[in-house]
Amino acid sequence: MTSNRKQETSHQSRRIKREIKTTLVMIKLYCKKQHASKELCPDCTDLLNYTMRRIDKCRFALNKPTCANCTVHCFKPFYREKIRQIMRFSGPRMSYRHPILTFFHLLDKFRKPAEQTPHKRAEDI
Numbered sequence: 001m002t003s004n005r006k007q008e009t010s011h012q013s014r015r016i017k018r019e020i021k022t023t024l025v026m027i028k029l030y031c032k033k034q035h036a037s038k039e040l041c042p043d044c045t046d047l048l049n050y051t052m053r054r055i056d057k058c059r060f061a062l063n064k065p066t067c068a069n070c071t072v073h074c075f076k077p078f079y080r081e082k083i084r085q086i087m088r089f090s091g092p093r094m095s096y097r098h099p100i101l102t103f104f105h106l107l108d109k110f111r112k113p114a115e116q117t118p119h120k121r122a123e124d125i
């Protein structure tokens with residue numbers, strides 16, 4: 001019996017799960033209001049799948065900022081524009097329905113991307 005799943009650090013997986021959940025809630029809300037569909041419409045499903053793949057492969061991994069705030073623009077422009085629209089639409093509306101998710105998401109926005117840690121300035125120059 002081998003388990004091919006590496007032991008994830010629980011902190012990382014919690015952050016990523018939270019981001020996935022936030023994204024899902026935002027896309028669902030947007031689709032419901034803007035596309036008048038009960039389930040996710042094909043376009044939004046496509047966007048969701050794409051987003052899941054990006055989050056999964058994100059090179060910041062452990063220390064990643066939220067995708068909206070990421071310095072590595074790993075989203076193709078087409079999808080990036082869509083996800084921004086969705087965040088603009090759903091972001092403010094989420095605070096009523098999902099106060100806790102919104103709280104965490106805002107908190108994440110203030111995390112600086114890993115590249116910008118001012119630590120080893122002196123040595124680097």
Ligand SMILES: [Zn+2]
Nearest residue numbers: 031035041044
């Ligand atoms: Zn939709």
